Amino acid sequence: MAIAGGGLLGRLLAWQLLEHGHQVSVYEAGSLVESPSAAKTAAGMISPISEAIDTELLMYDLGMVALQQWPKWLQQLLQAMPDQPVYYSHQGSVIVAHQRDQSLLHQYRQDIQRQLLECAQGHWLDGTTIAEMEPDLEAYFRQGLYFPDEAHIDNRHLLQVLLTRIQQLGGECIEHTPVDTDVFTIRERLSYTDQHFDSVIDCRGVGAKPQWRNIRGVRGEILRVKTDEVMLRRPVRLLHPRYQLYIVPKPNSEFVIGATQIESEDCSPMSVQSALELNSALYAINSAFAEARILEMDVNLRPALNHNRPNIQCQPGLLRINGLYRHGYLVAPVVVQHTLALLLDSITLKHDFSEILFDGGESGQLIEETQSAYAIDER
Ligand SMILES: Cc1cc2nc3c(=O)[nH]c(=O)nc-3n(C[C@H](O)[C@H](O)[C@H](O)COP(=O)(O)OP(=O)(O)OC[C@H]3O[C@@H](n4cnc5c(N)ncnc54)[C@H](O)[C@@H]3O)c2cc1C
Known part of the structure; x- marks a missing residue:
């Protein structure tokens, strides 16, 4: 074949x-x-x-x-290649918004409930539970949502x-x-x-x-940064009136940050505006990201019908x-x-x-x- x-x-x-x-x-x-x-x-x-x-x-x-299915496939790969375990974590995701944007969190939860017919509600997090789950978010967020049934690879x-x-x-x-x-x-x-x-x-x-x-391409942009100053266990989504940012922890103290989804097939390098938005949102999640090193700015097209x-x-x-x-x-x-x-x-x-x-x-x-x-x- x-x-x-x-x-x-x-x-x-x-x-x-x-x-x-x-x-x-x-x-x-x-x-x-x-x-x-x-x-x-x-x-x-x-x-x-x-x-x-x-x-x-x-x-x-x-x-x-x-x-x-993913854990089964990864187990199959691990049996064949025991020295090459692929990092996979099923510990859920956290959604946060700054104090002034709290209404976005409530709206987000309502939208999810309406869309999923109540089958996945998410749990509210307060300052204490945020501190337990993601200590490096504690100083910045007092309320959030937690969806346990999510993973990252x-x-x-x-x-x-x-x-x-x-x-x-x-x-x-x-x-x-x-x-x-x-x-x-x-x-x-x-x-x-x-x-x-x-x-x-x-x-x-x-x-x-x-x-x-x-088939159409939908442009997406990501930053990849590295820092030992911040530790996250789960993907974090930041709700903001102008954009939604996600930050996904990777092995070796690396993080992937993305936000933009643009209906364009332009695959040219990242714009200054996107870079500014991604960097400032990253800083807003934890100011220690200011010292992170930018490893990569990448752009690609998602294949969509x-x-x-x-x-x-x-x-x-x-x-x-x-x-x-x-x-x-x-x-x-x-x-x-x-x-x-x-x-x-x-x-x-x-x-x-x-x-x-x-x-x-x-x-x-x-x-x-x-x-x-x-x-x-x-x-
Ligand atoms: C910024 C960004 C973030 C994303 N984040 C997520 C995420 O968090 N979770 C998620 O589930 N999905 C995510 N996606 C989507 C995911 O990457 C795509 O849905 C997935 O990669 C599509 O798989 P594919 O094999 O169809 O296409 P691709 O992975 O793009 O593979 C297509 C391959 O075909 C090759 N090719 C093209 N033309 C030819 C040709 N003429 N001859 C031979 N080879 C050719 C290409 O070079 C490429 O290697 C993201 C995408 C982007 C861009």
């Missing part, structure tokens, strides 16, 4: 297909180590509840399945570990090779040559746009998967499991979201045709 795109979806699928005994070739436009993917830029939050504020209940349902390390495991399992990795996809065919753009496979899976994110015209949901288009010889938008780590487990269930008889779905993930209407028949075309012996 061939996979076009070595970002989040491409790596997860390649790894799982290799584990099930398939031969897999991964084509990546850039470097697989440096990785130009949105997956590398991402903050790595798995936040089914706090993300629900401006999405739909579906994302909550997909995210709750993801919270079960060291996404960059995950991408590295997946690459190593794919190589260990004999996956062919072809980098610096931008491709187009067609049924049973990978078309190398630079050499104008066609390679033929039993099947092709298109996971190119925004790079698939020339062949999937509804009109409805901002993931979508799998299938036909014999070609699967196209896209639209993970700003929820890649939140929804990838469900998207990958549904793709594997389509390809492998041995995978059965505990939670079936096929009607939503696959194209509507004729999907039932197409899925059956696709399944019989993919009827390949498993190990």
Whole structure:
């Protein structure tokens, strides 16, 4: 099989297909180590509840399945590579607002409750509980919200570990090779040559746009800083009248800070305004961040469809998967499991979201045709 795109979806699928005994070739436009993917830029939050504020209940349902699947996958990787544990923490998230913006916290909670039909309420935090949970927020915030059922992952390390495991399992990795996809065919753009496979899976994110015209890129910007002066255990979201900032702790005293989501496909470097907003909001969370070192300012495009949901288009010889938008780590487990269930008889779905993930209407028949075309012996 061939996979076009070595970002989040491409790596997860390649790894799982290799584990099930398939031969897999991964084509990546850039470097697989440096990785130009949105997956590398991402903050790595798995936040089914706090993300629900401006999405739909579906994302909550997909995210709750993801919270079960990630630990299983990470355990599987750890067994194969015991010296490479990927940091993953399921200790929830904290939402805070400064004293003058307290009404935003109440509004946020109401919005979450309305959106999630009371299934995830969150707990109020006061000064004492904030001090117990996140001592470095204590001096700055007297009230907050806590959502226990949220997680975060060291996404960059995950991408590295997946690459190593794919190589260990004999996956062919072809980098610096931008491709187009067609049924049973990978078309190398630079050499104008066609390679033929039993099947092709298109996971190119925004790079698939020339062949999937509804794909749009949504610009996102992050800062990565390092300091030993501040310690956070959980992702923290700061509510502010003009922006919402998130700060996600990473191993080695690093933090990823993001806020902006801009409806633009401009992938040029970060603007001065965004840099000022991110830096000043960071300082407002704890003034000790003033001495943090800025390691990186990164910009990337989230691959989105009109409805901002993931979508799998299938036909014999070609699967196209896209639209993970700003929820890649939140929804990838469900998207990958549904793709594997389509390809492998041995995978059965505990939670079936096929009607939503696959194209509507004729999907039932197409899925059956696709399944019989993919009827390949498993190990
Ligand atoms: C700033 C930011 C913060 C984010 N934070 C989070 C978060 O906290 N939690 C969360 O769940 N999600 C987050 N996301 C979203 C997440 O990163 C994406 O949803 C996810 O990476 C999409 O996965 P993908 O595999 O479809 O695309 P990508 O990860 O972008 O991978 C696509 C790959 O295809 C390659 N490619 C493109 N064109 C071609 C071609 N022609 N030939 C070969 N290869 C090609 C690209 O180089 C890339 O490596 C964030 C995204 C951004 C930008």
